[in-house]
Amino acid sequence: xxxxxxxxxxxxxxxxxxxxxxxxxxxxxxxxxxxxxxxxxxxxxxxxxxxxxxxxxxxxxxxxxxxxxxxxxxxxxxxxxxxxxxxxxxxxxxxxxxxxxxxxxxxxxxxxxxxxxxxxxxxxxxxxxxxxxxxxxxxxxxxxxxxxxxxxxxxxxxxxxxxxxxxxxxxxxxxxxxxxxxxxxxxxxxxxxxxxxxxxxxxxxxxxxxxxxxxxxxxxxxxxxxxxxxxxxxxxxxxxxxxxxxxxxxxxxxxx
Ligand SMILES: C[S@@+](CC[C@H](N)C(=O)[O-])C[C@H]1O[C@@H](n2cnc3c(N)ncnc32)[C@H](O)[C@@H]1O
Numbered sequence: 001x002x003x004x005x006x007x008x009x010x011x012x013x014x015x016x017x018x019x020x021x022x023x024x025x026x027x028x029x030x031x032x033x034x035x036x037x038x039x040x041x042x043x044x045x046x047x048x049x050x051x052x053x054x055x056x057x058x059x060x061x062x063x064x065x066x067x068x069x070x071x072x073x074x075x076x077x078x079x080x081x082x083x084x085x086x087x088x089x090x091x092x093x094x095x096x097x098x099x100x101x102x103x104x105x106x107x108x109x110x111x112x113x114x115x116x117x118x119x120x121x122x123x124x125x126x127x128x129x130x131x132x133x134x135x136x137x138x139x140x141x142x143x144x145x146x147x148x149x150x151x152x153x154x155x156x157x158x159x160x161x162x163x164x165x166x167x168x169x170x171x172x173x174x175x176x177x178x179x180x181x182x183x184x185x186x187x188x189x190x191x192x193x194x195x196x197x198x199x200x201x202x203x204x205x206x207x208x209x210x211x212x213x214x215x216x217x218x219x220x221x222x223x224x225x226x227x228x229x230x231x232x233x234x235x236x237x238x239x240x241x242x243x244x245x246x247x248x249x250x251x252x253x254x255x256x
Pocket of ligand 1: 068069084108109110111112113114115129130131132143144145146161162165166167
């Protein structure tokens, strides 16, 4: 079993055994050092680890936001947006069946807005926020999910599949619970760490799905639904409710 870092980034080349320290001996000319293999390429930022979570260590908050913003220009999302939006519409359609459409939905880390399109097709009124929504985005405005620009208790549903980009998960959850109305839903699509490790832009990683679900529940939300999904990556869709009565939710409607 390797260390946590080895499990994530692979084993580094073995360090040369350190030479014994010579104490008070006659100095000899040092032998030429053996050629060393080139160091393995380092990820942009290193990781710190705790029992259940690892966090990418950024030197400053600005370094974090700049790193997150830099991803968009490297992507062609033409196909992804169509496929993700359709897949999300299908699974949300099932789970929100029976809810009155028309409620507002705040989509966190929504990039160019594929999730907003899915909610629109289901009859909701979504708005996305992202550090970098790109230019001319009609679904998503600039915002930071650690510091939402919206009023207390003003949102029917919050959706995100970007919790693994959190700098401070507790802060995000405080904001989510602040803006949600009572009986409001928090729909989190959470990557399953049993299937893969973090990529170049994830800022936090959990050991198990249970660890992150439990951490979200500690902010005062209750799990209402729980379903695995496969696209665009394998994960679990968990629907939490704020101060809600699950039975009441099943028969009534959000935003009514
Ligand atoms: C993996 S992408 C997901 C994008 C989108 N939800 C989708 O599936 O197409 C994560 C997104 O979170 C955004 N992001 C990262 N940190 C953020 C923050 N602090 N506030 C808002 N958005 C953030 C990134 O810019 C990126 O667009």
